[in-house]
Amino acid sequence: MQVRQWKQTLSGNIFVVSLSVADLVVALYPYPLVLTAIYHENWIMGDLHCQASGFIMGISVIGSIFNITAIAINRYCYICHSLQYDRMFSLRNTCCYLGLTWAFTAIATVPNFFVGSLQYDPRIYSCTFAQTVSSYYTISVVVIHFLIPLLVVSYCYLRIWVRVIQVKHRVKPEQGAKLKPSDVRNFLTMFMVFVLFAVCWAPLNFIGLAVAINPVKVAPNIPQWVFVTSYFMAYFNSCLNAIIYGLLNQNFQKEYKTILLSLCVPRLLLVETSRYATEGLKSKPSAAVTNNNVAEINV
Template structure:
């Protein structure tokens, strides 16, 4: 077999720290060795336009809806001044660039380093793929829609976009859970047989199948409608029409949002908190008793750093996604907030915060290695 020379990956300090951080945290051998352990191996409704979803009881013909004067005035609050559009475009554009770029670098580092092709790193690559989908296929198109209050991509991609929204987020969250469980088994139960690569691939496939099943209602219920203003202007709305009504009046969607919140937020928070708590307790409990040598003290410091980093991962996930899930639940009980004066800016902030969760992982790896 011809040996292919690996491209250099340590020419910049950032890449050097990043590759070492990934290697130290996610490489089975390196991670467990640093801990003194022997071998044993970023919701809610996808309707990102809830703050200006139309009430589908207007005068409607086919896929067209004629708005009254009062309803047209309500729509006008969503037309941003140019400087605000430029500002939000810069904020979201930066987030997409950093998230996609950072996660592509992570994938490249893993795939171009043979020693890093470990079981756990398969999960890492899957997480980065899901995060790239979140930051590109999800954010870009929904942001354009939110910014202009108009869906220019057609009904087919309306269905696809809403499907990808939940698919990518769920896959990212489920992969985070899988990583935490893998670390738990490796550290708390080091003598148990390690997960094989075949089993890892099967779990990754199950993650995507489960995520697809969870997102299936979005591709079924997504529709577009053309709203026509009395001055002749039109806009296209991409929305979810459930069997018992449109979004803000649908009991089915409320139940669906509760399920999404439980499965992609509450359950992952509980799972990761438990596994990382057990990991932390195992690490703190493994400290040397009595006088410590310099090497032992260094090992203890390394363990403390890893425990803190694990808690930061969980905290970042919780902080990023909490406002997003709360917003959709509140919007069902208090639909008047959808027409509040500054709801568009509020929602854009909440949406940016949730989607920005896909940015932080590469920086966490780098930060961990630099301390």
Template structure:
């Protein structure tokens, strides 16, 4: 190795990361576990939409339990001490869970579109069994699509000096693609196909759903039917608002991280963030933290925007 291990992040920055990571991890683990338990033990909560929400909760739980502790350890120690296989595994699982979340959110949007904009067809596709099949396909697709991550992720040796000035080897966990054009293609594929594209499709889908739902006047032949239709329409609007908030927060939370990866691949001198200046490393670590914060947001959204969850949270 010819490169030196960059100096530690400032102690104050490390302390801030430790506090925020700990809070987000605790909220994510307990919040998402509670979501899974609430839906599992309440038969009335086992709707198609909530089946998808369980998949989201599992994804967030995996990130909080597997990725966040190791990422925090990496920032605090300023080196990767867990070996090559764990380096590959943690980055692979981070990608899998993010892609599974994006696909699940897309599945929810499509399901809601058929339920509201094409209800006749929805009778054949809007079932919990089909939702489970779709979720299985989403997760399998995420595991397959992210397989290249297992080959391009590696540990890189750098020269470091201990407190007494003795030289030693330290390792960092980095993504390495030998061909610059291939690296650009791979990064843009992730950004456009696995993040930006699905997010745009979801916003368009919810736009169509909102237009259909808000412009549709109540129909019915009797006052009782009219009142019942009004009630069901209000409930649908509340669910759509909640889902749009979830998609919006997901897109905003991960936007800095995904965009920074595109920036790095076009600036070859910073292709390995560990070789960049301290300021850049702090910013990239902050973007990662903002993305991770999404893991604890959904249970909070459910509590504020979903009356059924509010009631079940209080009684479970």
């Protein structure tokens, strides 16, 4: 039973780690170039860096939404189809799903090179997707990269909410469904990640859709501050996920406190590391990855 619970938690956490990687990608390469462009008030790094920066930023954005979709499907299967979950999300299958997620991300980003849509935009000091290059391509991007994943994730979380309510009020007691407190907390955490992603990215996508439908009339009439605000609002979303984890997950809260204390008093980091190592030797392997998984109760 403990091994089974550990595998279930691991398969779900793999996609969370993948989402974190997608969020971090932009900080390693595109953002430093944006800061350089802001400092010089122009792009001075050449076309190669412009194309590479735009491509990596696209990988990060599309990778985020595809990973959020994968997380929603994973949570839906875990809560609504628990009997088939172990077979569907074995460690091997989960790794395959993860590989497909990033393969689809790369495939969805590559067409930008053929359309020529990765261009420098002086309004935001970034090399990014230009919405006015091709109306059909812009509509395809909004539909495939935003609207369809939004519908899939909304369906998954709606079914999860219904399931949680059914278990709480024992609408279907014959199924004997049980949810741990940690299951509900983890679901709420990822639900908030999805909601904030949708809120942060919706303005930019709707602007792109409006521009694509009528580029001649709409594009010139969009105030610069609206576009700039929607753009930086979208990319600020990458910073929010870590805050959500810290606010809603007890394990993250504990680790954040340890990191902050270690920055103030480096000696505490060595003490904590030594204590965890000692406890790990004395205790048996735990079934759960997070300390939220304490007890199984009916919600």
